[in-house]
């Protein structure tokens with residue numbers, strides 16, 4: 001594999017680039033977000049993953065606009081439309097709310113946080129994101145926690161919107177999806193669906209929320225490379241071709257989680273780490289029905 005570094009990016013189907021290492025801020029308290037995002041910038045991250053539901057968009061925006069001296073174009077900011085707003089009007093309003101909360105002129109990536117609301121509302125929420133891209137408010141769009149059945153439905157919705165709105169491209173471009181992915185929840189069905197279509201995959205809870213420290217293979221590889229188990233998990237994610245989003249409020253951990261570019265797992269080790277278990281540690285809307 002091509003060697004990676006902290007500045008590595010990939011081009012999305014939208015034509016915009018995304019930094020491969022992200023920084024998550026779920027459960028980062030609102031009054032800590034500005035500090036944590038700045039710690040992350042100092043450690044070299046340029047990609048912040050927030051959401052309306054995290055209630056810390058304002059602190060992220062302040063770090064990006066005010067505290068950091070980095071040019072806006074070097075930073076990639078993601079937010080997500082929350083469960084309660086997953087319909088046309090809700091998603092449309094949320095884009096404007098996120099812009100107002102953060103004070104940013106555009107959002108790099110807006111995701112639908114989960115596949116809830118029923119088919120018509122999922123289509124409506126997606127259409128609102130498509131319009132937000134056309135209005136220059138959002139650059140790339142995607143979904144989170146969609147199962148393969150939801151992704152198939154989204155493709156149908158995109159085709160319908162193209163027919164309804166005047167042709168190719170008018171249904172929007174699915175650039176990226178975000179799922180809980182780590183060796184105990186590998187989601188290879190979803191990864192394959194995305195890879196066949198050039199859709200980028202973001203991996204949330206890449207550290208399994210700290211629930212797997214000491215697992216024998218993980219421990220062995222950490223010892224072999226003289227790295228922490230967290231660093232091995234982030235490396236696993238990157239080497240699977242994903243965009244990991246580790247979260248921490250702790251300065252040393254924020255820095256350590258970005259210090260993953262001086263070693264490389266072998267392909268055998270990447271495979272050895274992966275299990276057949278399906279043990280998500282977060283919510284799991286992926287398995288919800290199309291009626292939910």
Ligand SMILES: NC(=O)c1ccc[n+]([C@@H]2O[C@H](COP(=O)([O-])OP(=O)(O)OC[C@H]3O[C@@H](n4cnc5c(N)ncnc54)[C@H](OP(=O)(O)O)[C@@H]3O)[C@@H](O)[C@H]2O)c1
Nearest residue numbers: 024025026049204205206207208209230246247248249250
């Ligand atoms: N789309 C979705 O539905 C969804 C769902 C969940 C998460 N996400 C995104 O993905 C991000 C990451 O997921 P996550 O927050 O669930 O979990 P995670 O990144 O797997 O784990 C975070 C936990 O690990 C600890 N930690 C971080 N670095 C560590 C290290 N080097 N050594 C030991 N412990 C360490 C953190 O503690 P401290 O903070 O105390 O240091 C925190 O308790 C979120 O912040 C969010 O942006 C998205």
